[in-house]
Amino acid sequence: MRKSLLAAAMVAASLTAGIATPALAGDASGSDGSRGRGPSYTFALLGDTPYGPAQEASFPGLVKDVNADKDVKLVLHAGDVKSGSTSCEDAHLTATQKLYQAFEDPFVLTPGDNDWTDCHRVAAGGFLPTERLEAVRRIFFPVPGRTLGRHPMRVETQAWDRRHRAYVENALFTEKGVVFATVHVVGSANDLEPWSQLPGGDRPELRLAEYEARKAAALDWIDNAFDTARRTRAPGVLLLMQAEPTPTQGFTEIRERIVERSRAYGKPVLLVHGDEHVQEVEPGYAGVPNLTRLETFGDTASQWLRVTVKPKSPDVFSWEQRTVPAA
Numbered sequence: 001m002r003k004s005l006l007a008a009a010m011v012a013a014s015l016t017a018g019i020a021t022p023a024l025a026g027d028a029s030g031s032d033g034s035r036g037r038g039p040s041y042t043f044a045l046l047g048d049t050p051y052g053p054a055q056e057a058s059f060p061g062l063v064k065d066v067n068a069d070k071d072v073k074l075v076l077h078a079g080d081v082k083s084g085s086t087s088c089e090d091a092h093l094t095a096t097q098k099l100y101q102a103f104e105d106p107f108v109l110t111p112g113d114n115d116w117t118d119c120h121r122v123a124a125g126g127f128l129p130t131e132r133l134e135a136v137r138r139i140f141f142p143v144p145g146r147t148l149g150r151h152p153m154r155v156e157t158q159a160w161d162r163r164h165r166a167y168v169e170n171a172l173f174t175e176k177g178v179v180f181a182t183v184h185v186v187g188s189a190n191d192l193e194p195w196s197q198l199p200g201g202d203r204p205e206l207r208l209a210e211y212e213a214r215k216a217a218a219l220d221w222i223d224n225a226f227d228t229a230r231r232t233r234a235p236g237v238l239l240l241m242q243a244e245p246t247p248t249q250g251f252t253e254i255r256e257r258i259v260e261r262s263r264a265y266g267k268p269v270l271l272v273h274g275d276e277h278v279q280e281v282e283p284g285y286a287g288v289p290n291l292t293r294l295e296t297f298g299d300t301a302s303q304w305l306r307v308t309v310k311p312k313s314p315d316v317f318s319w320e321q322r323t324v325p326a327a
Contacts, residue, residue: 039312041176042071043105045305045319047078047242047274048112048298050099052086055301058324062301063102065324069306074175075103075149078274078296079112079186079242081140088119088127093139100140100148107149108180111136111169112242112275113187120195128203129195130210141168158224164217172225176311178236181225183218183254185241187275190215190250211250219257226261236268236309236316243275244293255286262291268316274298279305279321294319 044066050059066072081096082088093115100107115136119127144159146152158170172181191211194202222239229237245255262269269291277298285293294317297303307319 039310041073041178041309042069043074043076043175043307043309044069044072045076045078045272045294045296045307047296048080048114048277049077050081050096050301051083051299055299056096056099058301058327059099060102061324061327062304063099065322066304067102067104071308072105072306074105074153075100075107076180076240076272077107077109078240078272079110080114080274080298081109081112082114083299084114084118084121085123088116088124088132088135090135090139093135097139097148101150103149104151105149106147106151106153108147108155108171108182108240109140109169110182110240110242111140111184111186113191117186117188117191117193120198122197126197126199128198129191130206133210137166137168144168147171158217158221161220164220167214167217167221170217170221172221172228174228174232174234176309177232177234178238178309178311178316179225179229179232179234180238180240181221183221183225183239183241184214185218185243185245185251185254187243189248190243190254192250215253218254222254222257222261226265229265229267234267235311236270237262237265238270238272238317240272242273244273244295245271259286259288259291262288266290268292268314270294270317272296279303292317297321 050056066075116132117129118124119129119132145154145157147155155171155173157168158164159168169184170182195207196202225237245251245258247255267290271285271293274296276295279297280295282293285291296305302324304322305319306322309317
């Protein structure tokens with residue numbers, strides 16, 4: 001029954017977004033908005049980790065702490081799988097992916113600027129950012145529509161939309177009726193900052209083309225999330241992206257779309273991001289009473305946020321800080 005409900009939801013979404021939905025694999029966990037029992041749903045929220053050898057060495061302790069929480073059913077990572085001054089080479093990315101695979105629950109990642117846009121930096125290897133973006137997709141999103149983690153789950157992916165086939169990293173799913181969507185929005189002015197340390201200098205035409213295509217995909221995916229929420233009468237929406245969409249270059253249109261759609265939606269919207277490494281909360285974000293900005297911890301492998309979804313509560317979302325016990 002659960003698989004049939006999921007299939008019906010995906011088909012309905014595909015008709016709205018122009019997505020060609022593939023056959024559902026039989027060995028992956030599904031997500032139809034009622035996964036798990038009880039009136040609530042809890043997940044772990046991370047971001048900007050692990051940074052450097054010390055955090056990489058202690059990261060298994062973070063994994064152990066999250067895995068030990070029996071109420072946690074999902075892990076969300078708000079991007080930056082490495083620091084901006086460490087190597088962007090395949091070997092480093094693959095080693096980090098293996099750390100994430102140790103989570104028992106489904107692991108959902110949205111990319112960060114350190115993962116590809118900033119790879120032009122000499123300290124990161126002097127890579128062409130668009131080439132590294134393809135590497136990120138290959139390593140962290142190997143199966144379209146399926147998460148990482150020891151017990152992965154199916155998600156809708158924008159790669160099923162013939163208009164935006166490259167964007168396998170943009171995912172959508174529901175839990176307890178709440179719509180979750182990852183949107184690829186990154187720091188470094190959302191990739192408008194020049195690739196100044198690239199051998200041979202910046203490539204503005206390539207960089208701007210990448211930005212425009214990804215922005216178009218992001219705007220469509222935000223619309224898809226709110227259209228899905230409206231159609232299913234969802235009690236809330238969660239948007240996960242790496243960078244806060246400030247009213248500055250690179251983010252203006254995305255911010256305006258989130259504000260417009262959140263205001264019209266009227267129910268609780270949680271905008272989750274990382275990037276700045278300061279855990280903070282901003283209710284009434286951008287002047288919208290039902291929109292809350294939540295930034296997770298960053299540059300640490302010893303702290304995380306435990307977020308709970310209660311669809312029948314007025315606020316829907318609540319969270320608490322967690323610290324990994326000392327070894």
